[in-house]
Amino acid sequence: MNTRLENIKKILDDKKAENIEIIDLTSKDYIVDYVVIATTLNPKHGFALLNYLKSDLKPQGEEFLRVDEDDEWTIIDLGDIFIHLMSEKYRTKYSLEEFLHTLGNKEL
Numbered sequence: 568m569n570t571r572l573e574n575i576k577k578i579l580d581d582k583k584a585e586n587i588e589i590i591d592l593t594s595k596d597y598i599v600d601y602v603v604i605a606t607t608l609n610p611k612h613g614f615a616l617l618n619y620l621k622s623d624l625k626p627q628g629e630e631f632l633r634v635d636e637d638d639e640w641t642i643i644d645l646g647d648i649f650i651h652l653m654s655e656k657y658r659t660k661y662s663l664e665e666f667l668h669t670l671g672n673k674e675l
Contacts, residue, residue, distance in 0.1 A: 572601060574624065575650060579605045582619050583612070584652070588664055595670045602667055603650045606658050610638035613652045617641055620650065 572589055579587050584605035593600045607613035617636060620643065625631070633644040639657045643650040651663060 571629070571645075571648065572603070574627065575603055575620065575648070578619055578623050579603070579616060582616055583608065584616055585655075586658075590664065590667045592667065592670065597667075597670055599644075599649050600647045601649075602663075603648065604658070604663055605650075605652055606655050607641075607652050610654075613638070613641050613654070616652050617643065 576587055576589065584607065587603070587605045590602045590604070591600070592602060605616070607616060614636065617634065621631060624645075629645060631643060632646055633642075635642045639654045641650075641652040643652070653661075653663070
């Protein structure tokens with residue numbers, strides 16, 4: 568795992584995000600190389616995690632290209648990495664990991 572991903576995982580882990588998963592998509596035809604998914608405890612926790620990521624990663628030169636946030640799901644675009652901070656309800660509902668793990672495994 569590269570240093571950037573390790574830093575992201577450590578921040579999320581230290582700040583009590585749950586069920587952190589990193590999906591390597593470098594060998595797939597997808598718009599980013601890696602996707603990080605973590606479960607938030609509640610909406611305030613999700614917003615706090617975003618702020619922790621910004622305050623810790625920006626000084627390291629990380630560029631937040633786009634952030635879409637709401638109470639259930641925050642998406643952070645770092646260019647080659649997407650970070651999804653999701654409520655447990657949304658994480659279960661959208662099964663993002665399942666979708667990402669099947670990328671590239673389908674016959675056209």
